Amino acid sequence: MKTHHHLFFLALALVFFGSCGGPTEAVSDTAGEEAPNIVFIISDDQAWTDYGFMGHRQLNTPNLDKLANEGLTFVQSYVPTSLCAPSLASIATGVYPRRHQVLGNDRMLPDDKPEDKEERKKIRSERYRPVIDHFRQLNTLPDMLKEKGYLSFQTGKWWLGNYANGGFDMGMTHGDPQRGGRHGDYGLEIGRKGMDTLYNYIDYALEEEKPFFLWYAPYLPHRPHNPPDSLYQKYLPLAPSEYVARYWAMCEWFDHTCGELIDYIDGKGLTGNTLFVYVCDNGWVQEENAEGYTKKSKRSPYDYGLKTPIIYKWSGKIAPQYNTRSLASSLDIVPTVLGMLNMERPEGLDGIDVLDESALTKRETLYGEIYAHDFSTIDNSLFYRMAITDPYKIIVPDEKNKPGEVVRLYNLSEDPFEETNLADQYPQIVDQLSTRIEVSWKQ
Template sequence: MKRLFLLALLLSASALRAADTPPNIVMIISDDHLWSDYGFMGHPQIQTPNLDKLAKESLTFTRGYVPCSLCCPSLASIITGQYPHQHKVTSNDPPIPEGMAKKALAKSPHFDEGREIMSRHLEEAGTLPKMLQQKGYLSLQTGKWWQKHYSRGGFTHGMTKGGRHGDDGLDIGRKTMAPIYDFIKEAQGAKKPFFVWYAPMMPHDPHTPPQRLFDKYKDKTPSEPIAKYWAMVDWFDETCGDLLKHLDDNGLRENTIVVYVTDNGWITNPKTGRYAEKSKQSQYDGGLRTPIMIRWPNQIAPKMSADLASSIDLAPTLLKAAGLEPTKSMTGLNLLDEAAVTARKTIYGECFTHNAVDLNVPATSLRWRWIIDGHTKLIIPDRKNQPSDVTELYDLQSDPTEEKNLAPEQADKVTALTTQLDAWWKP
């Protein structure tokens, strides 16, 4: 009995220490990266040794998803824990006024006015770094960031001053890692927990890898654009290795949660080097699926999980780990609650136009809604923006690249899943 009592005291003291010293958080977000383009996900050529190692050390969801296959709204969902129709940042850019050329928008007052509205929507939704300030966190933005100055997202430190999708922040990874290392040193000196947003524009185009990495892949594919993209993935992996090594070298591994996700997928057109169909901006898994990893040594047991996970789960998961409660608008799960994750069989998402139709009414920009139930995926097009599209139904287990539309022959399943989708959000 005495030994049990002492053990209880030790566990209680440990819990108190954990509450007093919340974990540091490093979020790694790749950009335009196909879900299968990793060694640990089975790619036969691309080498990602650092991410492979992270996957082995993490609770890794191989069937992770983002709700939207477009950078800006996807990133907004990661940082708010909300779907685009909730936080209202549905698109990359504001509407194009009638009669205005697309190229002229960025230099017009309409663009600045629209971006201001989008930034206000994000602030009103609430962001993870802003909420973490309640626990004394310092937070750093690097890489992709669309919502004007980094402080609009609740970051205490950052690189982006207000450019369209990152300005100075886009130097991270491609040119330097120093801003992250300097920030971590500052946070350690202040004895503050820290949150790092590492969202480099990698492997995103321009695909300009180091020559040594291009040479590594150029003879493994007849397409130079594909070789350049593969080399970009390899280069991105190297930067992740540098970041993770820095944590280790500074004694930060044990009390730092490392999270990995991508903002949306990418398939290289072998001729043009641009994105192919069924990837970025599409309603298909090539644009929506991503591995999701969470590493927290001695707190989370490493495991490869085939359970469904969504990027909207990340904010509530991290808030819980930091000793905070998710907001009522966060409908995602705590991914560390194994029973809840295993019990969930259905996830949802929505894709929108590149330029918004009405910045204050999400439904006006809707292209598709989708639902995955088990391994069955239903895609419903919006008749306003996709008038020629048909309803699509796929068995992702037998048809992961979504080639055979089963909707015409499985009308009952389409009806049942449409009812579920409408119960989630019916515009």
């Protein structure tokens, strides 16, 4: 699918929203004030280009456009890995996959060779159990928020067994393999089958007179791409194929659900004291003539798999701004939320508080890592490591697991779709960024 037209329309979006190359303004002082409600909105399989506020010509995403316009929106922002389970685990913990050990969606050891589907499910469940056990020992954001009296609710995607494994007080995902638990089970109904469970959680928190943390990570616009027919028919004459039309319709369907959630919170009079955070778990570029995704999107080390806008909105507390230059990461979300709540930052977090002007200015590099979908250990499953700077990005294939692949270097400011490998032209930059990756891993 042709994507270069997005550059022109992204420029138009920057004119509309305004832009800034420097650090953001800090959040207003909140010491002694009522703790805000916190709502995480996490889309599933959506390219960084596929929003109205990012300049897409056909897609309508009015609710996310409004959120971006009213919030602090980072454009040069990334997740550390381009697959659902590890990306979501990093959002919840604020650490790289190599630390939380959720490297991929499924865990299979080298000698595992299941012959049928049911045997594979059984082995997969057994192999994933120690990953879940390790994750339960980590400090997640819901765990941290208990100090402030928060009630935490999980809906949507969740790969780590029962919602309680992530520190949530309540949730939709039971995680029982005997009942089909794998990556969300009942949680995957949110959005696709209505929003009532979310509303019930909010009402319960109000009855309990406690602040709430809400994890809204619906199975949208993720496959199956089965949008309402009205949306499909809307995009069919606009898209290059029926497959793209279905994907675009799914993106707008997701946006509709976001609007419903935001409107419900507003109807309860909670908007002024609610922090909204938006991020996507990983990217997606729809194949024009097939149901799948292109090789340079999901599960890949390219920006179409890793890049996502990240939005923070808290009315009256965070100044609206469209930040087009500062490097930001989903790893920043946990420390940024803690900073807004004047909470002590625990040791070991890999991100920064993006409202700390000094930290944002000093940041020079973001890092990423890609593993096998069916992983075993870091050593046996690591595919790529990345370093992202302004303007260069390096992709370093693992010599053991990706033999024969070359190092790739791109100038993202001139080549945002990563088409021209500059590694041979700039060996010094390759050496410099490769060294930064090694130092990061040793830390």
